[in-house]
Amino acid sequence: MLLGTAAVLAGYGVGAAQAQTVVNPNYTYGPYVGAAGGGSFLNDISPNGGGADTKSEFDNGWVGLGTVGWGFGNGFRAELEGSYxxxxxxxxxxxxxxxxxxxxxxxxxMVNGLYDIDPTALFGIESYGFMPHVGVGVGWARPRFDNAHVYNGNVVSGKDDVLAYQGIAGVSYAVAPQIKVDLDYRYFGTQSGTFASSPGLSGIGSPTKTSIGDQTVTLGIRYEFWAPQVAQAPLPAVAPPPPAPPAKAPEVQRAFQVFFDFNKSDISAAASKVIQQASDSVRAGNLTRINVTGHTDTVGSAKYNQALSEKRAAAVKAQLIADGVPDSEISTSGVGKSNLLVPTADSVREPQNRRAEIVLQ
Structure with missing residues (x-):
């Protein structure tokens, strides 16, 4: 069942990535490698057979692992993991x-299928570089008892090759665009394997069986070879140049600024008056090109502010259309927090930076 789940996760990731036209830059895209280490908290083991039928407890141990994987740019990852x-x-x-x-x-x-959960993309919550993930894995394991004793006077030793499975839950933090730190919990289990119990009930080695259950907590680092390429939206169509006027039109105001409340894209009453003035200038000057550019202050991530600036530009465009300006004459764009009217440090609420500029041509 876990093998099927891992295959479905990896297969869905491939199909969804191929269907996408825009890659979320927060998601892993392309090949990556990783290494991790931490604590191993082995469950109690009770061998069955060979005279070794009793319960044993193990000290907290250690685990080391390495991974080679591929991210599909949509949250899904598939990886090959080796561990001891x-x-x-x-x-x-x-x-x-x-x-x-x-x-x-x-x-x-192990072969693992994982899914990264981007709080910004899925819930509109600022992640500040943190991203939870979940996953499942299935593969091969070789448990080896090195003279574990004493089980009713017997020593358990030997190795066996068995089917293994695991569940994964953790969180990553992006310390750089292509470097992430992972804190992970794994539950690792195996099918029952056969080992040697010596001297055994008859005085010679006899088989004993047991499965393995282990819980691990690891801290690791992951390096992603490719930075995701974000697809650019197509540029707005350029309207044909207007015909030459028969006479020079009177000079009209060509630039206007509309301001917004913090984290809002709603058109206020004051903003509505400014947009109406711009609409009047369009008609008075026989102008046919209107560029609306949205801006934000420096509070929040670049990605969030880019989206907010585009919403503000779109809101101004909608009001211009309501005031009688043809849709085809208006182009919009957003520049996020990259072009400040009043220069400030990051995370500063500056009202004059929360604006949209209307330029008539």
């Missing part, structure tokens, strides 16, 4: 007075 985890025996039930020792080491190769 190791834990020492702490105690075995019923072995009071007998020395305990040995360890369990597990090598694994």
């Amino acid at each position: 985890r190791r834990n020492d025996v702490r105690s075995v039930r019923g072995s009071a007075g007998a020395p305990n020792g040995g360890a369990l080491g597990t090598t694994a190769v």
